[in-house]
Amino acid sequence: MSAPPAAGELRSVRLGPFTTEAGVRLPDVTVAFRTWGALDAAASNAAVVCHALTGDSDAAAWWPGLVGSGRLVDPERQFVVCANALGSCYGTTGPGTLDADGRRFGSRFPSVTIRDQARLHARLLNHLGVREVALAVGASMGGMQALELALVDREAGPDRVRRLVLVGMGAQHGAWQIGISEAQRMAIRADPRWQGGDFPADSPPEAGLAAARAMAMTTYRSAELYAERFGRTPHEPRFEPTDPRFAVESYLRYQGAKLAGRFDAGAYVRLTEAMDTHDVGRGGQRVDAATALGRLRADALCVGISSDVLYPPAETRALADLVPAGRYAELDSPFGHDAFLVDFDALDALVRPFLADTGFLAA
Numbered sequence: 551m552s553a554p555p556a557a558g559e560l561r562s563v564r565l566g567p568f569t570t571e572a573g574v575r576l577p578d579v580t581v582a583f584r585t586w587g588a589l590d591a592a593a594s595n596a597a598v599v600c601h602a603l604t605g606d607s608d609a610a611a612w613w614p615g616l617v618g619s620g621r622l623v624d625p626e627r628q629f630v631v632c633a634n635a636l637g638s639c640y641g642t643t644g645p646g647t648l649d650a651d652g653r654r655f656g657s658r659f660p661s662v663t664i665r666d667q668a669r670l671h672a673r674l675l676n677h678l679g680v681r682e683v684a685l686a687v688g689a690s691m692g693g694m695q696a697l698e699l700a701l702v703d704r705e706a707g708p709d710r711v712r713r714l715v716l717v718g719m720g721a722q723h724g725a726w727q728i729g730i731s732e733a734q735r736m737a738i739r740a741d742p743r744w745q746g747g748d749f750p751a752d753s754p755p756e757a758g759l760a761a762a763r764a765m766a767m768t769t770y771r772s773a774e775l776y777a778e779r780f781g782r783t784p785h786e787p788r789f790e791p792t793d794p795r796f797a798v799e800s801y802l803r804y805q806g807a808k809l810a811g812r813f814d815a816g817a818y819v820r821l822t823e824a825m826d827t828h829d830v831g832r833g834g835q836r837v838d839a840a841t842a843l844g845r846l847r848a849d850a851l852c853v854g855i856s857s858d859v860l861y862p863p864a865e866t867r868a869l870a871d872l873v874p875a876g877r878y879a880e881l882d883s884p885f886g887h888d889a890f891l892v893d894f895d896a897l898d899a900l901v902r903p904f905l906a907d908t909g910f911l912a913a
């Protein structure tokens with residue numbers, strides 16, 4: 551018998567063919583994932599953590615305030631699962647994956663939806679033998695997937711997800727979020743090396759992706775934080791006319807280059823498109839959000855972020871109002887949308903009472 555995997559070790563599994571909501575068949579999908587802790591005898595102690603746009607399966611690394619020994623999601627008590635999302639570039643099948651002929655999928659990788667990503671998470675949970683999900687938690691794109699997991703996961707019977715913590719998101723991507731996504735995709739498509747998504751692997755469209763990230767970074771923080779950090783501070787030294795003039799310009803160029811060095815532009819396009827599909831009320835049944843969410847049996851805490859300009863907290867509050875067992879809490883933070891990745895103590899203080907009240911911490 552082989553030794554159990556070390557806690558948090560990166561693993562991958564081939565889950566076979568997967569047909570997207572749009573009807574495109576991917577012949578063999580691989581999911582990269584990590585687990586911490588052990589599944590209990592009833593297979594009912596899973597805590598599923600879903601990452602945001604550019605994150606990966608290492609939840610203990612990017613969410614140390616929430617996941618880890620002595621934290622709310624504690625491997626001593628829960629079987630913690632975090633998978634890289636369908637369409638991303640950290641081990642799960644996506645545009646950067648090689649096909650059977652050894653060619654990058656590139657633009658041939660189909661558009662996927664948040665619901666597709668959630669269905670793949672559900673498949674992984676089946677593979678791991680999970681009967682009940684004690685908690686599904688995520689922020690931004692991760693929260694959308696956690697919510698869809700609770701809504702569409704009927705593979706193991708209804709209501710496999712018992713509790714939800716959803717941060718910095720609403721019931722759907724509206725015109726504001728779709729517009730911001732599209733502006734970023736336009737920057738990527740404008741890169742001369744983009745070539746319709748099939749850019750040469752040795753020469754990816756770094757400038758386009760960097761510009762997209764710079765735009766995104768302005769929506770992930772608040773005007774207050776930018777003013778406090780950078781003000782009108784000049785960037786020095788300045789040798790060339792093209793060098794940044796202000797510290798904030800230097801910061802955004804740095805952030806752009808940093809993401810371009812670690813992320814796949816094709817995945818960025820497909821993942822932002824997936825986020826644009828987020829709308830709990832759409833789909834085969836064509837029901838509205840209130841009807842779709844009205845069927846949800848899970849206890850849900852929806853956390854809005856006071857300074858989030860990308861997902862205004864009113865949208866998160868409206869989501870909570872539509873969930874029968876939904877509650878709303880607001881993270882008061884100047885960090886904007888990214889507060890969930892930074893303001894750990896404040897997030898813990900909001901989530902802890904919900905998890906205590908709903909029996910998760912006692913479990």
Ligand SMILES: CC(=O)SCCNC(=O)CCNC(=O)[C@H](O)C(C)(C)COP(=O)(O)OP(=O)(O)OC[C@H]1O[C@@H](n2cnc3c(N)ncnc32)[C@H](O)[C@@H]1OP(=O)(O)O
Pocket residue numbers: 604605606612797798800801802804805812888891892
């Ligand atoms: C495999 C993987 O790595 S993916 C998993 C990890 N990533 C994720 O999960 C995605 C989510 N994470 C994030 O979005 C971010 O990392 C956050 C929100 C958690 C934190 O963002 P950060 O970039 O670390 O913070 P912040 O906005 O303060 O920027 C600090 C950086 O800007 C640099 N910087 C600050 N001011 C300036 C300036 N005027 N000019 C140039 N650079 C500047 C700092 O030197 C620092 O550089 P460093 O990242 O090399 O240390």
Ligand SMILES: N[C@@H](CCO)C(=O)O
Pocket residue numbers: 602603604605689690691770887888891
């Ligand atoms: N900073 C986060 C924000 C997206 O919600 C990320 O890069 O994934």
